[in-house]
Amino acid sequence: MLNTSCSTTVRVQQNDFSLADEYEKLNQDQTDGAVVTFIGKVRDFNDGSVVTDLSLEHYPGMTEKVLNDLVADSRHRWPINHVTIIHRVGTMALGEQIVFIGVTSMHRQAAFNACEFLIDFLKTKAPFWKLESTLEGEKWVDARDSDTKTAEQWQ
Amino acid sequence: MINVLFFAQVRELLGCSKLSVEPSAEIHNADTLREHLARKNDKWAKVMASDKLLVAINQELCPWDMVISDGDEIAFFPPVTGG
Numbered sequence: 001m002l003n004t005s006c007s008t009t010v011r012v013q014q015n016d017f018s019l020a021d022e023y024e025k026l027n028q029d030q031t032d033g034a035v036v037t038f039i040g041k042v043r044d045f046n047d048g049s050v051v052t053d054l055s056l057e058h059y060p061g062m063t064e065k066v067l068n069d070l071v072a073d074s075r076h077r078w079p080i081n082h083v084t085i086i087h088r089v090g091t092m093a094l095g096e097q098i099v100f101i102g103v104t105s106m107h108r109q110a111a112f113n114a115c116e117f118l119i120d121f122l123k124t125k126a127p128f129w130k131l132e133s134t135l136e137g138e139k140w141v142d143a144r145d146s147d148t149k150t151a152e153q154w155q
Numbered sequence: 156m157i158n159v160l161f162f163a164q165v166r167e168l169l170g171c172s173k174l175s176v177e178p179s180a181e182i183h184n185a186d187t188l189r190e191h192l193a194r195k196n197d198k199w200a201k202v203m204a205s206d207k208l209l210v211a212i213n214q215e216l217c218p219w220d221m222v223i224s225d226g227d228e229i230a231f232f233p234p235v236t237g238g
């Protein structure tokens with residue numbers, strides 16, 4: 001049976017999310033042979049500093065718009081079905097989940113590609129900013145040229 | 156009125172998250188708005204002169220020569236670092 005109902009879910013929230021719950025929501029169609037998920041986490045070390053926690057700020061309204069546009073763009077590139085993007089804001093401790101991306105498709109390659117495309121572009125286009133607490137004090141995370149180059153490879 | 160928003164380091168350095176600007180012939184695009192804001196004082200001049208500064212008009216990233224109109228929402232912010 002062909003897909004008749006693609007779905008896009010975009011959420012920006014303070015609360016944590018559950019991989020099991022999100023997988024369950026993505027797992028709606030027997031047509032989908034592939035479910036690819038990505039989770040980004042708070043790590044304890046960045047740019048030579050020991051990180052103790054992380055705060056994320058965003059631009060309400062623009063963020064959701066950019067994320068929905070990225071999903072629309074990925075749908076033009078690959079035959080994907082259900083897509084979920086969750087990005088947390090506020091303060092997070094070490095090891096906590098920051099971002100979730102889940103993509104379903106008939107076959108794995110489209111799902112892998114779309115998931116990677118979405119995280120690459122989210123990192124360079126979506127208006128989120130990270131403020132790290134380190135042993136030397138608070139520090140805004142600088143954008144990385146390597147992230148921009150990675151995203152450019154999809155052009 | 157033009158509604159101007161500031162985020163992340165830009166907000167922090169300016170000590171300002173939003174303000175309103177009266178539209179005028181002098182302020183007709185993102186760049187002239189930036190010049191207008193830079194004239195406030197040295198602190199604003201420094202932040203507005205950053206070559207890393209990005210601008211969005213009505214929640215869409217845009218080039219500095221993008222025309223602005225009365226009622227627009229203009230946001231200034233540094234390169235993004237989410238994910």
